Structure formats: C-alpha cells, structure tokens
Amino acid sequence: MKPMNSVLALLGLLCPLCLxxxxxxxxxxxxxxxxxxxxxxxxxxxxxxxxxxxxxxxxRDYWVYVPAQYESSKPACLMVFQDGRGYVNEKGHxxxxxxxxxxxxxxxxxxxxxxxxxxxxxxxxxxxxxSRSNRSFEYDSLGNQYAxxxxxxxxxxxxxxxxxVDSPESRGVVGISSGGICAFTAAWERPDYFSxxxxxxxxxxxxxxxxxxxxxxxxxxxKPIRVFLQEGENDLDNLxxxxxxxxxxxxxALEFAKYDYRFEMGDGKHSGQHGGALLPEILRWLWRxxxxxxxxxxx
Amino acid sequence: xxxxxxLILFPMLSRATAxxxxxxxxxxxxxxxxxxxxxxxxxxxxxxxGKGNLYFSDVAGGTTINRVDPDGTVTVVAKDAPRISxxxxxxxxxxxxxxxxxxGRIVAFDLQTGMMEVxxxxxxxNDLVVTNDGHIYFTETSKMQVSHIKPGGKVxxxxxxxxxxxxxxxxxxxxxxxxxxxAVSDYGGRYTWVWRxxxxxxxxxxxxxxxxxxxxxxxxxxxDGMTTDAVGRYYVTSTVGIQMFDPTGRMGGVIxxxxxxxxxxxxxxxxxxxxxxxxxxxSIFRRKTKTSGIESxxxxxx
Numbered sequence: 001m002k003p004m005n006s007v008l009a010l011l012g013l014l015c016p017l018c019l020x021x022x023x024x025x026x027x028x029x030x031x032x033x034x035x036x037x038x039x040x041x042x043x044x045x046x047x048x049x050x051x052x053x054x055x056x057x058x059x060r061d062y063w064v065y066v067p068a069q070y071e072s073s074k075p076a077c078l079m080v081f082q083d084g085r086g087y088v089n090e091k092g093h094x095x096x097x098x099x100x101x102x103x104x105x106x107x108x109x110x111x112x113x114x115x116x117x118x119x120x121x122x123x124x125x126x127x128x129x130x131s132r133s134n135r136s137f138e139y140d141s142l143g144n145q146y147a148x149x150x151x152x153x154x155x156x157x158x159x160x161x162x163x164x165v166d167s168p169e170s171r172g173v174v175g176i177s178s179g180g181i182c183a184f185t186a187a188w189e190r191p192d193y194f195s196x197x198x199x200x201x202x203x204x205x206x207x208x209x210x211x212x213x214x215x216x217x218x219x220x221x222x223k224p225i226r227v228f229l230q231e232g233e234n235d236l237d238n239l240x241x242x243x244x245x246x247x248x249x250x251x252x253a254l255e256f257a258k259y260d261y262r263f264e265m266g267d268g269k270h271s272g273q274h275g276g277a278l279l280p281e282i283l284r285w286l287w288r289x290x291x292x293x294x295x296x297x298x299x
Numbered sequence: 300x301x302x303x304x305x306l307i308l309f310p311m312l313s314r315a316t317a318x319x320x321x322x323x324x325x326x327x328x329x330x331x332x333x334x335x336x337x338x339x340x341x342x343x344x345x346x347x348x349g350k351g352n353l354y355f356s357d358v359a360g361g362t363t364i365n366r367v368d369p370d371g372t373v374t375v376v377a378k379d380a381p382r383i384s385x386x387x388x389x390x391x392x393x394x395x396x397x398x399x400x401x402x403g404r405i406v407a408f409d410l411q412t413g414m415m416e417v418x419x420x421x422x423x424x425n426d427l428v429v430t431n432d433g434h435i436y437f438t439e440t441s442k443m444q445v446s447h448i449k450p451g452g453k454v455x456x457x458x459x460x461x462x463x464x465x466x467x468x469x470x471x472x473x474x475x476x477x478x479x480x481x482a483v484s485d486y487g488g489r490y491t492w493v494w495r496x497x498x499x500x501x502x503x504x505x506x507x508x509x510x511x512x513x514x515x516x517x518x519x520x521x522x523d524g525m526t527t528d529a530v531g532r533y534y535v536t537s538t539v540g541i542q543m544f545d546p547t548g549r550m551g552g553v554i555x556x557x558x559x560x561x562x563x564x565x566x567x568x569x570x571x572x573x574x575x576x577x578x579x580x581x582s583i584f585r586r587k588t589k590t591s592g593i594e595s596x597x598x599x600x601x
Contacts, residue, residue, distance in 0.1 A: 057495055057504030122504055125497050129479025132495070136547040137508055207549050208510055239321040239552065 027266065027273045032102050032280035033095050039105045040068030044088060044097050047158065049117070054149040058120025058134050062158060063088045065097050065114035067104050075165040077112040077290070079172040079196075080150060080186075082139065082179030084116025086272060093176075093200075093272030094279050103280060107294040109287040110170075113162055115155065119179075139175070139182035140208040144189040146182055151193050168224070172196030172286060176272050178203045181210045184227065188213075191223040196286045200230045200275030201268075204250050205241030214246075214253035227254055227261040228282045230275040232268030243270065320532060320545040322552035325575075325588050332557035332584040335576065336365070336373045342578035344386040344396065344426075345524065347568035347594050353576050354394060355564070355583055356383035364394065364408065367583065369570045377408050380415070385426030385472070385564075390433050397424035397437060405437065405448065419454045422446065426524065426564075428472045428481070434500045436481055438469040445469055445483055449500060457502045458494065465505060466492050471525035471535060471564075475546070476593045482509070484522030484535050489513050491522055491535055491544075508548040514538045524564030524578070528590045534575070536562040541577065557584035567592025 035041065043066050050059045063084055070076055081087040087096045096114055103109040119135035138146050150173075164170070173194045175183035180202025187194040204210050229251055235243035244265070251263035262285060266274040275282075287293050336342075341359035348354070353367040354376070364377035364386070377394075385397040393407040395418065405418040405427065418435070424446075427437035433450035436457060443465065447457035460466050468487030474480070474496075481502060484491045490507035497503055511520035523536040531546035534554075541554040541562065556562045560580025568576055569585060572592035576585040 055506075122495055124477065124479040125495060126477075126479050127498075128477055129496070130475075130477045132475075132480055132493075133547050134506075136549050137506065140549070141510075238319050240319065240549070 026268065027277035029095065029277055030280060033099050033276070035098050036102055036105075039101050041101050042067040042070075042097055042104075049154060049158070051157070052120065052149065052153060054145060054153050055120050055134060055138065057122045059123060060118045060120045061085065062118065062154075063114075063116040064158060065100060065116070066162070067100060067111050067113070069104055069111045070113070070162070072163050074111070075163045075170075077110045077170040077172075077287075078155070078159065078164050079112055079114050079174060080155065081114065081116045082119070082173075082175035082182050083177075084118050086176065087174070088114070088116040093276035095276070096279070099280050099283065103283055107292070108284050110290050110293055113159060113164065115158060117154065136178060136207065139178035140203065140210060142185060142209055142212075147186040147189040147193070150186060151190055168193055168195040169290065172198065174198040175202070176200040176275065177270065178207065180204075180229075181213075184213070185210075187225045187227075188216075188223065191225050195224055195226060197225055197227045198230075198275075198279075198282055198286070199228070200272055201232060201235055201243060201270055202229060202247060202250070203240070203243065204246040205236075205243060207240045211241055211246060214249040217250070217253040217257050217259075220257075222257045222259060225259065226286060227259060228286060229254075229261065229263045230266070230278055230282075231263070232266045232271070232274060234267060234269045236270045320543075320549075320551040322543065322554065325528075325532070325543060325551070325590050326554065327587055327589055330587045332577075332586045334557075335367055335371060335583040335585050337582040339581050339583075341563075341580060342583055343384050343524075343564050345526075345564040345566035345568075345576055345578055345583075346386040346388060346394070347566050347572060347592060348388055349594055351569050351572055351594075353566060353568035353583070353585075354386055355576075355578060356380065356386060356396070358382060358384045358399070364396075367568070367576075369568075376410050377413070377415075380408065385424065385437065387427055387429045389429040389435075390431055395427060395429050395435055397427050399424060405435065405454075419448055422454055425470055426472050428474055430474065430478050430496075430500075436472060436502075438472050438483060440468050440470055440486065443467060443469065445472070445481075445494075445502065447500065447502070458505060466490070468519075471523050473525040473527050473533070474593075475527055476529060476531050482525060482527075482533060484511070484520075484525050484537075486521050486523055487519045488522075489520050491525070491533065493548075509533060509535075509544050510548075510550070511535060511537055511542055512539050512550070512553060521561075523562070526565045526567060527593055528567060529572075529593055530590065532590070534565050536565055536577065541565060541575075557586075558582065567594070 173183040180199030231247035254261040339357040343358040344356035382400040435448040443460040466485035470486040471484040491509035493508040494502035495504040521538040533544040543551040564578040
C-alpha cells in the first residue's frame with residue numbers, strides 16, 4: 001500500500017483536483033476479498049436480539065457466519081464485528097464472509113465463527129414516537145458495560161450451539177469509527193476474553209471521553225492485546241477531535257508501552273474502504289502465530 | 300490555489316459536519332446574551348406557549364408569574380403564586396406548576412379566569428413537564444423520584460432511584476420532540492437520565508444516556524433546568540454553563556452563562572421560538588439562535 005500512497009501524494013501535490021478522487025478508488029479490494037472458484041463458502045444467517053438486560057429495551061440485528069470447514073467436534077475461534085451489517089454485507093467495505101472463506105481455505109487463519117452485531121436501538125412504543133439510537137451510548141462510552149453485554153449476555157446466547165475455543169487468543173473484536181473504539185474498549189476491559197483488536201478509523205476522540213486512551217495506555221501495565229489500527233490523513237476533524245491525530249496518539253502510546261500493534265495511515269476520509277482492502281492482510285497478521293495457521297503471502 | 304483547495308475541501312467538511320452538532324449549528328456569531336428582565340429575587344420555571352411568550356416565576360420571595368412577550372414587554376400574569384419552581388403548559392391551555400416549600404403541591408393556573416386549581420398535594424416537586432395528552436411528570440428531588448399524574452388521576456411513582464443507580468437528585472425534566480423519551484438531569488451527579496414513555500404512559504428502559512461535564516472530577520454537575528429543540532438536541536443548565544447534546548446523547552458544547560449568577564432554567568421562546576432564554580438569579584436573559592424550540596412544531600398550545 002505504501003508505494004501507492006506515495007504516488008497518490010505526489011499526484012496530489014501536482015494536481016489538487018486529484019484529492020477529490022474517492023478513497024474507494026485508492027484502496028481496491030484484492031482477490032482475497034472476493035469469492036474464488038473452488039473455495040467452499042460458509043453460511044450466513046440473520047437474526048434479531050431483543051432480550052438485552054444490559055441495555056434494557058434495545059433491539060438489534062445480528063448475523064452469524066459459520067465456515068464450511070467448521071466441525072462440531074473441533075473447537076473454532078471467534079471474531080465479533082460491531083456495526084455488523086457493514087462487515088457482513090457482500091458488497092460492503094470488508095466482505096468478511098468472502099475473506100474468511102478464502103483465508104480459512106488457505107489455512108492462513110483458523111476456522112473462525114463470525115458474529116456481526118449492530119448497535120442497539122430503543123424502538124418507540126407511543127404512537128408517533130421515533131426509535132432512539134443507542135449506538136453512541138454503547139460504543140463511545142468507556143467502561144465495561146459493552147464488554148459485559150458481549151461476554152456475559154449476547155455471545156453465549158448466540159454462539160451457544162457452536163464448539164468454541166475458550167481462550168482470549170482465540171477471540172478477536174472488530175469495529176469501525178465508534179465501533180473501533182468500542183472494540184478496543186471491549187478488549188481493554190476484558191483482555192481475559194479478547195486478545196485481538198481491529199479498529200478502522202477508530203473514534204479515539206472526545207465523543208464520550210475516549211480521547212484519554214493514549215494517556216491510560218502509557219500509565220497502565222501493558223495488557224495482552226494485539227491491536228491493528230487503520231486511519232486516514234483526511235479523516236474527520238470536528239468538535240469531538242481530530243481522528244488522524246487521535247490515532248497517531250494511540251499508535252505512539254501502544255509503541256511506548258511495547259504493545260504488539262500495527263498502525264496503517266492512509267490518505268482516506270472517514271470511510272471503511274482502506275480498512276476493508278487491508279482486512280486479509282490484517283487477519284494474517286493477527287492470526288500469524290495461532291496453532292495450525294500457515295504463514296500468508298504478505299508475512 | 301488557495302481558493303481551489305477550499306473548493307475541494309468543502310464537500311468533505313460538509314459531510315463531516317452532517318453527522319455532528321457543534322455549537323455553531325445553534326449559536327449565531329455576534330449574537331450575545333441580552334438582558335430581558337431584572338430586579339427579581341431568584342428567577343425559575345421558564346416555559347413558553349404557542350405564541351412565543353415566555354413565562355417565569357420568582358421562586359425565592361416573589362409571588363408572581365410573569366410573561367415576557369416576544370417584543371420584550373414584561374407583564375405580571377398571576378399574583379399570589381409563591382414558591383413556583385417549574386412550569387409547563389398543558390393541552391388545556393393552563394400553566395401547570397410545581398409549588399414547593401410548605402405548599403408541596405402541583406397546581407394549574409388558568410390565566411384567562413385567574414383561577415388556580417390544586418392538582419396534587421403532599422408532594423415535593425421541583426420541575427415538571429406535561430405531555431400533549433395531558434400526562435404530568437415531575438421530579439421530587441429529595442425523594443430521588445420521578446412522579447407521574449395521569450389526566451385526572453393521582454400521583455404515582457414512575458421511577459425511584461437507588462443510591463447505586465439512577466439520578467441521585469433528579470431536577471430538570473423535558474421531553475423529546477416526538478414525546479417518546481423523557482429526560483431528567485441529576486443535580487447531584489454527572490448524568491442526564493432518559494426513559495422510554497410506554498403506551499400506558501409508564502416509564503421504562505432507564506439509562507444514563509447523557510454524560511454531563513462537571514467543574515472538577517469530584518464535584519457534581521448541578522444539572523438543573525432542561526429543554527429540547529426542534530431537532531431533538533438537549534439543553535441542560537449546570538455549574539459550567541448550558542450544556543448542549545445531540546439527539547444521540549453526544550455533547551455538542553457548553554454555552555457560557557450570561558452572568559456570574561447560577562443558571563437554573565432554560566426555554567426557547569420569542570419570535571419563532573428561536574430565542575434561548577435562561578433564568579440567571581435575579582435576571583432573565585435571552586439570545587437569538589439558529590434553532591427553535593419544540594413548541595414551534597405544535598400549534599396545540601395557544
């Protein structure tokens with residue numbers, strides 16, 4: 001990706017109009033993100049969760065991906081995607097089911113169940129009332145409430161039929177924007193459960209106090225979390241903060257505290273395109289030392 | 300080149316601001332607070348009618364309910380109304396009010412006839428709101444309780460906090476424009492709490508949906524009077540100023556208080572309900588905004 005960015009940056013200097021090229025054109029998906037002949041396809045099913053006690057009254061859609069290679073006699077790994085609709089979408093920024101199909105088939109990641117969950121909404125019950133979004137409350141808040149929702153309530157219920165490995169090394173948590181800080185918060189609060197984090201254009205800004213993470217990371221005994229951060233030079237700069245600066249601060253803090261992390265700064269805006277294009281590479285990096293995983297093409 | 304660059308950047312910036320609600324969407328440059336009325340003891344209870352008149356009380360020592368016309372004229376509209384802290388128009392056109400101190404009751408004033416009716420007694424009300432279908436919700440701060448009176452009914456506890464959960468000193472109270480969510484500020488804490496209004500008008504799904512800024516980490520917000528605007532932003536008076544939040548509970552910013560006196564009540568009123576009024580101790584101030592209050596959406600409350 002880097003040589004490509006340099007070329008684009010140079011073009012940008014020569015011709016300012018080039019800056020208006022959509023980020024999606026800069027970061028095309030690779031073959032790893034597209035269905036390939038001869039690769040078995042996993043199944044995706046859609047469901048709705050309406051029984052939350054942690055967030056009373058919320059309803060949310062979720063999807064479960066089960067790889068073709070899954071066998072109930074062999075425990076599988078688990079990855080949980082916030083704003084799940086965007087990740088599971090066949091034409092979306094990440095197309096996770098196709099990526100999982102390809103990487104699992106090549107042995108570059110373990111057999112992994114994918115859970116894709118949307119943020120909650122509280123539907124109105126009075127005539128004329130509007131549904132109230134619970135996304136910012138769930139995703140942007142620091143603390144353990146969302147981790148508790150995932151770990152103690154939601155995941156056991158929706159993955160109960162599957163044989164899963166019970167170790168933090170076998171579990172990852174993923175999100176974009178506020179879902180990115182949400183994924184980090186879940187692992188930060190519960191490193192005994194999640195050891196792998198992917199954040200695209202993460203909102204480590206002051207929406208609800210998340211700008212403090214770099215300071216917390218530097219002054220907290222390091223936690224056993226492996227973190228991939230993707231960010232773009234042209235990401236948001238608004239009342240909540242500067243996304244590029246906030247992600248640089250995160251990367252610097254993770255470096256200082258000697259975390260196992262990677263930081264990829266592109267030139268995109270507040271978009272999932274760069275993260276989506278990187279996803280196969282991110283997954284190979286995250287799972288690189290997991291038992292039975294082969295070293296992938298870009299290692 | 301500079302002009303070209305700004306042209307290119309503009310679509311990006313406009314997309315970025317579309318999902319966020321900074322103070323610049325509400326405040327107008329060079330429109331500062333203007334004094335509306337002074338010489339009172341402790342103003343409170345700001346509310347409005349469908350015409351943009353503002354009403355306020357003088358809770359400490361005063362005995363009148365006062366009206367500020369959109370043009371700024373101040374008139375006494377009810378006498379013999381001491382200890383009024385919270386007011387809101389009902390669908391019947393009367394002003395419903397909290398009468399505290401030794402009165403301890405909810406009352407309704409008919410400004411046409413001058414008649415006052417006692418709606419409920421033996422309560423400790425602080426602030427109230429009335430729905431379009433006549434349900435009264437009010438805070439009983441010392442009881443850690445949000446109380447409810449159905450039309451023609453008796454007082455019942457709609458929600459009672461515990462020391463571990465819920466507003467410790469429930470104070471200001473308001474509704475979203477769709478009247479589907481009730482919000483209550485915690486004078487003694489750092490959240491504004493929300494509930495869903497159910498079909499039977501009961502409250503459910505309590506959440507600390509809005510985090511208030513506090514002067515220091517260990518001091519309470521002193522979250523007090525509240526209102527909402529036509530797009531569903533929340534406004535909460537507090538020690539640090541009037542805190543504004545977007546409809547998903549994210550802070551948009553803090554509007555500075557007009558003076559060094561404590562601010563306890565806010566309402567949109569005036570022409571087009573586009574002026575934000577605030578009760579600041581002995582005075583009432585207002586400033587023009589780019590938004591408008593929810594009363595601008597409804598012609599029911601004439």
